[in-house]
Amino acid sequence: TQLLEQSPQFLSIQEGENLTVYCNSSSVFSSLQWYRQEPGEGPVLLVTVVTGGEVKKLKRLTFQFGDARKDSSLHITAAQPGDTGLYLCAVPHAHTGTASKLTFGTGTRLQVTL
């Protein structure tokens, strides 16, 4: 059973379109992170959300943590080719005492074409 389910798995859109990707779980988390991974590179942190209902904006990207802290969404407005990549959500294993230990979702692969 996957701890974090991301949807959709794949998304191909044209430049200028809006999109939302989701990260869902049945567990409650103290925080959640979103990473973006470009081809041939390692993941890079986009944002960390910690409070239920929290909304954070990063230019055209809007991140929201669910009220119950079980899920999160990432909305991209007016997508650009530079947004192409694999979007991963991740949560800490706080119950092991090592909050640095991260579990990742399966990812959403986004392709933005001209």
Add this chain to the structure above:
Amino acid sequence: NAGVTQTPKFQVLKTGQSMTLQCAQDMNHEYMSWYRQDPGMGLRLIHYSVGAGITDQGEVPNGYNVSRSTTEDFPLRLLSAAPSQTSVYFCASSYLGGNTEAFFGQGTRLTVV
């Protein structure tokens, strides 16, 4: 700033061969970890370390060994390579504690034939 450096970037092994994937970080991070990334399965944790001399198993540790003799280095050893270990391997480091940013290397693409 070098960040997290992994070597090699690409490797082809024959079944049964052994090898070591190198990982070094220059940010004085206490926490280091190894993940493997396979299509449709995201990143799965192999082993991790919270400091020099301390290592522990992650989700998929079988067939891999690690050691942490210094804060900077965290090598991953494949003892007897199998085709099921064909994957892309990522090393990551961060400070200990919650809500810290994980920094990743560029990955090692390993093929076992």
